[in-house]
Amino acid sequence: MASTLLAGKTALVTGSTSGIGLGMARALAAEGANIVFNGFGDAAEIDKLQADVAREFQIKTAYHNADMSKPAEIEAMMAFAADKFGGVDVLVNNAGIQYVAKVEDFPVEKWDAIIAINLTSAFHTTRLALPGMRAKNWGRIINLASVHGLVGSEQKSAYVAAKHGLLGLTKVTALETATTGITVNAICPGWVLTPLVQKQVDARAAKDGLSNEDAKRALLADKQPSGEFVTPEELGAMAVFLCSDAARQVRGATWNMDGGWVAQ
Numbered sequence: 041m042a043s044t045l046l047a048g049k050t051a052l053v054t055g056s057t058s059g060i061g062l063g064m065a066r067a068l069a070a071e072g073a074n075i076v077f078n079g080f081g082d083a084a085e086i087d088k089l090q091a092d093v094a095r096e097f098q099i100k101t102a103y104h105n106a107d108m109s110k111p112a113e114i115e116a117m118m119a120f121a122a123d124k125f126g127g128v129d130v131l132v133n134n135a136g137i138q139y140v141a142k143v144e145d146f147p148v149e150k151w152d153a154i155i156a157i158n159l160t161s162a163f164h165t166t167r168l169a170l171p172g173m174r175a176k177n178w179g180r181i182i183n184l185a186s187v188h189g190l191v192g193s194e195q196k197s198a199y200v201a202a203k204h205g206l207l208g209l210t211k212v213t214a215l216e217t218a219t220t221g222i223t224v225n226a227i228c229p230g231w232v233l234t235p236l237v238q239k240q241v242d243a244r245a246a247k248d249g250l251s252n253e254d255a256k257r258a259l260l261a262d263k264q265p266s267g268e269f270v271t272p273e274e275l276g277a278m279a280v281f282l283c284s285d286a287a288r289q290v291r292g293a294t295w296n297m298d299g300g301w302v303a304q
């Protein structure tokens with residue numbers, strides 16, 4: 041049975057068909073929010089995922105397949121959420137992709153796609169969600185940035201630039217809503233073992249001739265002092281705190297959950 045912190049509210053989580061976004065959606069559903077899922081994946085699996093979350097937490101779910109690189113599709117998704125649930129109370133900008141290459145070798149179309157999905161999509165969802173939040177004088181916007189919003193990393197120019205930009209958007213939106221019941225914050229995870237990071241584990245295993253487990257340990261040893269992956273559930277708990285009344289003065293803040301990565 042769901043808790044009631046977010047009962048009667050609606051959360052839209054972009055890129056919630058897997059990984060961290062799914063963890064966020066489940067954590068918010070557990071607090072009673074209805075969930076609008078978004079992201080790519082097999083249609084039957086997404087139907088099942090929606091039905092499972094609705095049943096487990098006794099809430100309503102819906103799904104919109106907007107491609108977050110396409111502003112017209114984002115507008116359609118926000119209109120869908122308004123039609124279905126009367127708007128978005130909690131917006132989690134989570135959809136993200138990555139590509140690895142040196143700056144001089146970085147394909148221009150990959151740069152454009154990463155900036156569009158990881159940064160510009162959050163501008164669109166935010167500008168479209170804010171009028172409804174202002175009307176209710178309540179809202180929570182949570183932007184999934186990264187440790188790469190705070191520090192650089194070779195071969196990740198577009199990702200690092202997008203995540204630094206997302207922290208900038210977070211601060212400005214927080215200032216523009218500072219006297220309202222809307223808060224805007226960012227979460228910066230370190231390594232979380234999702235499909236996105238498994239690709240980097242695979243690349244490390246191939247490069248250094250390591251097993252899957254040794255490649256995971258090597259990734260963690262390089263950057264994450266705790267030696268453990270952060271989990272989507274732990275990040276979901278942080279999002280729930282940011283939605284609570286206790287966090288109403290947390291505005292424009294950057295919340296690291298990175299096993300100590302940026303403390304080094």
Ligand code: NAD
Nearest residue numbers: 055057058059060079080107108134136186231232234236
């Ligand atoms: P993931 O690959 O498991 O999930 C990404 C989600 O985004 C999926 O649901 C996918 O379908 C969706 N998506 C991708 N492109 C999309 C598009 N064009 N339109 C709509 N949806 C799209 O990745 P993840 O690791 O869960 O990452 C989620 C977020 O967390 C990303 O913004 C990522 O940068 C950030 N992050 C991840 C880590 C990590 O270690 N995994 C660390 C820091 C930050």
